Amino acid sequence: MLPQNREHVSLQFVTGLSEPLSAPLEVGFDYTRSLGPVHSRFATELSRRRIVGVRGSDGRVHVPPIEYDPDTAAPLDEFVPVGSQGTVVSWSWMPEPLEGQPLQHPFAWALVLLDGADTPVLHAVDVGSPEDIRTGMRVQVRWAEQRGGGIRDIACFEPATGTPAAPDEAEPEPVTMITAPVHLHYQHSASPEESRYLRGLAEGRLLGQRCPQCGKVYIPPRGACPTDGVPTEEEVELPDTGTVTTFCIVNVPFLGQRITPPYVSAYVLLDGADIAFLHLVLGCDAADVRMGMRVRAQWKPREEWGYTLQNIDHFRPTGEPDAPFESYAQHL
Numbered sequence: 001m002l003p004q005n006r007e008h009v010s011l012q013f014v015t016g017l018s019e020p021l022s023a024p025l026e027v028g029f030d031y032t033r034s035l036g037p038v039h040s041r042f043a044t045e046l047s048r049r050r051i052v053g054v055r056g057s058d059g060r061v062h063v064p065p066i067e068y069d070p071d072t073a074a075p076l077d078e079f080v081p082v083g084s085q086g087t088v089v090s091w092s093w094m095p096e097p098l099e100g101q102p103l104q105h106p107f108a109w110a111l112v113l114l115d116g117a118d119t120p121v122l123h124a125v126d127v128g129s130p131e132d133i134r135t136g137m138r139v140q141v142r143w144a145e146q147r148g149g150g151i152r153d154i155a156c157f158e159p160a161t162g163t164p165a166a167p168d169e170a171e172p173e174p175v176t177m178i179t180a181p182v183h184l185h186y187q188h189s190a191s192p193e194e195s196r197y198l199r200g201l202a203e204g205r206l207l208g209q210r211c212p213q214c215g216k217v218y219i220p221p222r223g224a225c226p227t228d229g230v231p232t233e234e235e236v237e238l239p240d241t242g243t244v245t246t247f248c249i250v251n252v253p254f255l256g257q258r259i260t261p262p263y264v265s266a267y268v269l270l271d272g273a274d275i276a277f278l279h280l281v282l283g284c285d286a287a288d289v290r291m292g293m294r295v296r297a298q299w300k301p302r303e304e305w306g307y308t309l310q311n312i313d314h315f316r317p318t319g320e321p322d323a324p325f326e327s328y329a330q331h332l
């Protein structure tokens with residue numbers, strides 16, 4: 001019985017007795033783009049419930065319009081109105097729509113050849129089941145109520161019923177910019193080593209791991225030494241003091257920025273670590289930050305801590321003499 005017990009204890013030690021941490025991770029931003037003359041014309045016409053293509057050097061009408069001829073690469077500017085009805089060229093069924101797709105119930109993706117066009121456009125067709133769509137079927141545009149957003153002015157296609165909706169006769173405002181939201185959902189699961197590091201942060205501790213062969217200390221730990229390829233199992237608690245190795249002064253404002261520029265983003269090498277990580281350096285004039293500057297973590301109030309390096313609000317100068325270049329030259 002004894003050897004089995006010992007093996008069991010040893011396994012628990014290796015796995016750290018705790019489950020890896022896992023949390024949702026949302027990545028998203030609104031991508032705003034200018035359209036240029038060709039796509040601007042297409043989007044402007046869509047906003048008044050008209051569709052235009054562009055004629056290429058071989059006489060074919062491309063829908064959506066393309067900016068340059070596929071054969072000669074010459075800029076294209078001969079716009080050609082096409083119909084808002086067309087024919088299904090091919091299709092596939094979308095049984096479980098994804099967020100952001102044109103319809104939120106099952107639908108068909110189809111290549112639709114609009115009347116007067118020579119290239120098909122890809123869009124959704126709103127039919128109840130795969131039995132309700134076929135190649136050669138006639139369909140028409142269902143216009144979005146709110147227009148001015150580019151291709152999304154076409155809500156979807158639907159089976160053709162007769163006369164297409166009349167276009168707006170009013171002269172529209174030119175559409176020169178569109179906003180394309182980008183959004184990704186992840187469920188991020190940390191490795192066992194990273195989980196121990198994150199749990200350490202929640203207690204105000206900085207936990208790295210040392211390679212048994214080269215002796216280097218990595219924080220955050222990745223579970224293996226990238227140089228030697230061996231597991232790093234020895235845990236090392238590091239102090240919250242370190243040295244600025246390299247840095248940049250951020251002068252450019254951007255969406256979601258929490259601090260007014262100028263401010264300093266720097267690589268901080270904790271004392272005893274062999275790899276630096278990126279953090280903020282505040283508490284002095286941006287122009288005074290320099291390589292070798294000694295810094296200490298400024299932790300947020302305890303009640304604001306979570307499983308994140310953001311528990312450290314920023315690093316600030318300690319006032320000690322600068323570290324000699326040789327002490328961090330291998331860590332740049």
Ligand SMILES: [Zn+2]
Pocket residue numbers: 211212213214215216225226227228229
């Ligand atoms: Zn190593």
